[in-house]
Amino acid sequence: MIGYGFMGAAHSQAWRVAPHFFDLPLEPIMHTIVGRDAARTAAAAQKFGWAHAETDWRSVVDDPGIDLVDICSPGDTHTEIAIAALAAGKHVLCEKPLANNIADAARMADAAHAANARSIRSxxxxxxxxxxxxxFARQIVAEGRLGEIRQVRAQYLQDWLVDAEGPMTWRLDKTLAGSGSLGDIGAHAIDAVQFITGQTLDAVSGALHTFVTERPLLGEAVGLGGVASTERGAVTVDDVALFTARLSGGGIGTFEATRFATGRKNAFRIEISGSQGALAFDLERMNELDFYDETDPAGLRGFRRILVTEPEHPYVSAWWPTGHTIGYEHPFSHQVRDLVFDIAEHRAPEPSFADGLQVQRVLDAAERSATEGSVWIPTFQ
Incomplete structure (x- = not known):
């Protein structure tokens, strides 16, 4: 695994836990974790359960004993590592967004397509x-219970950047992160909506804004070994992204991704309205799904709360008895479960690198629309 930060911790938890709750056809062995700082990487290896620690990702790509590389490092590193790993015959799990731009994402998708022909998965x-x-929402839509999808509303609201004196991080540097709220959390909204509806966003019209244009640099960022610094760095990404979208099925959507929604810590909300029904999801109530059936008798219509903890619901039977909820970390274990089964059963996993490229095209179109002042930008250009 490359990287030991927030996503490194979440992925490590998943690799540790998934084999104990799912009957996996292959056994994941947490061999090596890679980071730039030797001491911190060694500490992460001990904390998260990795057998070895390295500071050069090439060492794991070159190691014949390693079968899979999990990339949890900043976006500017994804392309080189993923392409090298695939060329070396390693399966690859890569955090989103796939890359920092369309050109790099396309190179990764091409490499993944070629590797898939050799049974190397990504x-x-x-x-x-x-x-x-x-x-489960995707299943309901696929069964036709919402009828024609007409409108989608998606919001991803956070507030961790509200303090203007909060320090610079790599997520605020376009050369490292690619974009700000748009790619960091907006990408999740794009993929989730496309996943649930089974449709793509074919054109977008967007607006981006940066409220705080410079922030204090951490001491270590200017070579002071953690000592406080008075230097400031330029914020080169968006703080908030707003865009409308046309869906391939004829519907329309509104999207908002912001890290300036004061008081909102991790509010990811999706509502899908169709001709025969509607769905609503809120990550702050992640075990629930609200469902409205327009075909019910008038006197019985209303959003019903479905507690998604029954054995019949996706993934849930591996965990706890009915009514006992799961948390943020569990979808990462489900991700491991599906990836391991796909590798063992010789299937191409989803979402693929091609799916990641498609999301990248939407991100790019939204940014170009905001920059150029265009009303609509197709996502296939």
Missing amino acids: MVGFSYRRVPAIT
């Missing part, structure tokens, strides 16, 4: 697809 880490309520 997957993008859009973990929210594997929240049981979201997977």
Whole structure:
């Protein structure tokens, strides 16, 4: 695994736990974790359960004893690592967004397509697809219970950047992150909506804004070994992204991704309205799905709360008795479960790198629309 930060911790938890709750056809062995700082990487290896620690990702790509590389490092590193790993015959799990731009994402998708022909598999880490309520929502839509999809509303609201004196991080540097709220959390909204509806966003019209244009640099960022610094760095990504979208099935959607929604910590909300019904999901109530059936008698219509904890619901039978909820970390275990089964059973995993490229095209179109002032930008250009 490359990286030991937030996603490194979440993925490590998944690799540790999944084999104990799912009857996997292959046994994951947590061999090596890689980071740039030797001491911190060694500490992460001990904390998260990895047998070895390295500071050069090439060492794991070159190691014939390693079968899979899990990329949890910043976006600017994804392309080189993933392509090298696939060329070396390693399966690859890569965090989202796939890359920092369309050109790099296309190179990764091409490499993954060629590797797949050699039974080398790859997957993008859009973990929210594997929240049981979201997977169940996809099933409901696929069964036609919402009828024609007419409108989608998606919001991803956070507030961790509200303090203007909060320090610079790599997520605020476009060269490292590619974009701000748009790619960091907006990508999740795009993928989840496309996953649930089975449709693509074919054109978008967007607006981006940065509220705080410079922030204090951490001491270590300017070579002071953690000592406080008075230097400031330029914020080169968006703080908030808003866009409308046309769906391939003829519907329309509104999307909002912001890290300036004061008081909202991790509010990811999706509502889908169809001709015969509607669905609503809120990550802050991640074990629930609200469902409205327009075909009910008038006196019985209303959103019903479905507690997605029954054995019949996706993934849930592996965990706890009915009514006992799961948490944020569980979809990462579901991701491991599906990836391992796909590798063992010689299937191409989903979401694929091609799916990641498609999301990248939507991100790019939204950014170009905001920058150029265009009303609509097709996502296939």
